Amino acid sequence: MIKIWSMKKNEDAAAKKKPKTSAAQIRVQKDLTELDLPSTMKTNFPDATDLLNFTLTITPDEGMYKGGAFVFSFVINTNYPHDPPKVKCTQKIYHPNVDLEGNVCLNILREDWKPVLNLNSVMVGLQYLFLEPNADDPLNKEAAEDLRRDRDQFLANVRSSLKGGYVKGVSYDRVAVS
Amino acid sequence: MAAAAAQTNGSAIYGDWPGRYFHVDQVLDRPGPRTDPSFLAGDGVKKFLREECKILVIGAGGLGCEILSNLALLGFKDIHVIDMDTIDISNLNRQFLFRPKDVGQPKATVAAEFVMKRVPGVKVTPYFGKIQDKDDDYYMQFNLVICGLDSVEARRWMNATLVNLVDPENPESLKPLIDGGTEGFKGQARVILPTVSSCYECSLDMLNKPTAFPICTIANTPRLPEHCIEWASVLEWPRVWKDKKMDTDDPEHIGWLYNVAAARAKEFKIEGVTWSLTQGVVKNIIPAIASTNAIIAASCCNEAFKIATSSAAYLNNYFMLIGTDGVYSYTFEHERRPECPVCGGESVELSISRDWTVDRLIEMLVEKQDIQIKKPSLSTPTKQIYFQAPPQLEEATRPNLEKRVSELVPNGGEVTVTASSLPFSLSLRITFI
Numbered sequence: 383m384i385k386i387w388s389m390k391k392n393e394d395a396a397a398k399k400k401p402k403t404s405a406a407q408i409r410v411q412k413d414l415t416e417l418d419l420p421s422t423m424k425t426n427f428p429d430a431t432d433l434l435n436f437t438l439t440i441t442p443d444e445g446m447y448k449g450g451a452f453v454f455s456f457v458i459n460t461n462y463p464h465d466p467p468k469v470k471c472t473q474k475i476y477h478p479n480v481d482l483e484g485n486v487c488l489n490i491l492r493e494d495w496k497p498v499l500n501l502n503s504v505m506v507g508l509q510y511l512f513l514e515p516n517a518d519d520p521l522n523k524e525a526a527e528d529l530r531r532d533r534d535q536f537l538a539n540v541r542s543s544l545k546g547g548y549v550k551g552v553s554y555d556r557v558a559v560s
Numbered sequence: 561m562a563a564a565a566a567q568t569n570g571s572a573i574y575g576d577w578p579g580r581y582f583h584v585d586q587v588l589d590r591p592g593p594r595t596d597p598s599f600l601a602g603d604g605v606k607k608f609l610r611e612e613c614k615i616l617v618i619g620a621g622g623l624g625c626e627i628l629s630n631l632a633l634l635g636f637k638d639i640h641v642i643d644m645d646t647i648d649i650s651n652l653n654r655q656f657l658f659r660p661k662d663v664g665q666p667k668a669t670v671a672a673e674f675v676m677k678r679v680p681g682v683k684v685t686p687y688f689g690k691i692q693d694k695d696d697d698y699y700m701q702f703n704l705v706i707c708g709l710d711s712v713e714a715r716r717w718m719n720a721t722l723v724n725l726v727d728p729e730n731p732e733s734l735k736p737l738i739d740g741g742t743e744g745f746k747g748q749a750r751v752i753l754p755t756v757s758s759c760y761e762c763s764l765d766m767l768n769k770p771t772a773f774p775i776c777t778i779a780n781t782p783r784l785p786e787h788c789i790e791w792a793s794v795l796e797w798p799r800v801w802k803d804k805k806m807d808t809d810d811p812e813h814i815g816w817l818y819n820v821a822a823a824r825a826k827e828f829k830i831e832g833v834t835w836s837l838t839q840g841v842v843k844n845i846i847p848a849i850a851s852t853n854a855i856i857a858a859s860c861c862n863e864a865f866k867i868a869t870s871s872a873a874y875l876n877n878y879f880m881l882i883g884t885d886g887v888y889s890y891t892f893e894h895e896r897r898p899e900c901p902v903c904g905g906e907s908v909e910l911s912i913s914r915d916w917t918v919d920r921l922i923e924m925l926v927e928k929q930d931i932q933i934k935k936p937s938l939s940t941p942t943k944q945i946y947f948q949a950p951p952q953l954e955e956a957t958r959p960n961l962e963k964r965v966s967e968l969v970p971n972g973g974e975v976t977v978t979a980s981s982l983p984f985s986l987s988l989r990i991t992f993i
Contacts, residue, residue: 384870403941405901412978415937430956487776519776
């Protein structure tokens with residue numbers, strides 16, 4: 383058998399056994415404890431000992447969605463950061479990039495996810511969707527069509543949806559901050 | 561006569577016969593210009609290879625079947641194999657240790673029996689189950705580990721386990737890991753010397769990301785049959801079945817997805833949605849090519865043989881094969897990543913008083929000149945000690961600041977420290993005085 387041991391550097395010989403903390407766990411700890419969130423975003427852990435399941439509430443202080451509070455669920459698996467976190471909107475909202483099931487069209491959550499991205503990038507990306515809804519990548523086609531055609535009408539629709547009203551026969555959850 | 565009979569019908573005689581290893585012995589009986597100085601030509605190395613060396617093979621699938629037969633024919637006698645799968649009829653085109661009668665049986669068991677029957681004197685010990693079922697003591701008994709896996713997750717687990725196994729006081733705890741992988745005509749083989757050379761986690765960013773389509777394309781403008789299948793599995797399944805988990809091995813589930821995808825394809829006039837494509841997309845199946853597996857498995861076994869015998873220079877440390885356009889291969893040394901969360905980072909031994917509070921420990925970490933940590937967050941492998949953020953977790957862990965470290969961490973226990981000023985994580989081993 384080849385003598386590998388002699389190749390261990392001297393400095394390594396002094397190094398001690400590493401902990402059994404999994405790579406995913408360390409990375410989530412690093413991501414969470416270094417979150418740099420503006421006052422418009424807040425995390426909530428239903429179980430403070432479970433770092434892999436939590437929600438994020440976004441309360442935009444400008445833009446068309448100002449006045450709403452939007453809650454997203456985050457589920458992180460043990461293959462993080464190879465796999466992106468699974469993010470869903472927990473409410474039924476009127477938004478061109480969020481469908482009625484809560485699926486979110488954000489490139490870094492799927493096709494453009496890379497392990498160098500972190501939870502902060504995802505959260506900032508989500509907030510951006512409320513500041514600049516994007517009619518070119520629609521998940522709610524009606525909302526996207528409204529935004530493209532008549533921005534004022536779209537804004538009126540957003541306002542009414544936030545209060546839990548109907549837009550074109552679809553009822554939305556009340557998400558307005560009271 | 562007996563020798564001739566043994567060669568034509570192997571199972572008749574156990575043990576060796578004259579000339580059995582004539583060819584392998586050509587490289588074991590005398591040193592070459594590049595053999596390692598520790599090489600014991602002749603009986604010494606043969607005894608180790610054939611009587612002492614214990615090797616573990618992870619996976620008894622496309623690569624595993626090749627690896628097992630190669631190892632047995634090279635003269636390894638004590639081989640163990642782990643696989644959690646059972647044999648499917650679709651495996652039979654390339655996993656040649658299996659026959660139609662074996663469908664439904666555990667891969668590890670059938671493969672072990674086949675090799676033992678075919679190659680006299682070799683002992684193959686199967687384990688039908690997950691690698692995660694086994695503990696450090698189990699992995700400690702082997703000299704070498706070869707992986708022929710198809711999942712990133714299992715590789716990460718195996719890699720981290722072998723890196724963590726390395727005990728600075730015990731040279732035997734360092735187990736070389738040889739990892740093979742194939743994807744269609746492409747493949748790679750690499751040698752990982754845990755804590756010495758680049759580990760699997762170090763190279764995680766080299767992985768091709770799995771094909772994912774933008775969700776809005778799936779929802780609105782499908783153009784490919786794959787878009788229709790993703791629509792069925794990503795959007796329709798959770799909408800219709802809510803929290804019911806999709807089982808990609810359940811034919812009823814695949815059938816439902818296939819019907820939904822086919823209806824969608826018809827609506828958008830897209831052709832090509834089939835049952836097998838549906839299964840392929842949802843299970844992320846990449847066509848496996850028997851010949852690519854053979855090349856990669858052979859490369860892995862060559863390395864195992866060279867490392868076990870020191871008879872020739874071994875791979876340093878990454879061999880990649882691209883067979884899509886002719887035959888291209890490239891070998892290079894992948895470097896360790898200092899900030900790798902598995903093999904990198906720093907490790908510090910700390911002796912503190914039993915009376916120290918967590919607050920006192922943090923203060924010490926912040927003041928320590930050679931570490932220079934700002935706002936450290938601490939945890940043990942099982943629980944959080946103190947988190948600087950987010951506010952809710954800070955509040956939840958704040959009461960720990962007043963507690964003694966010795967109440968939260970066992971003597972000799974590990975604490976993982978992260979901080980924004982640290983590009984990597986720091987691990988502390990805490991002993992109390």
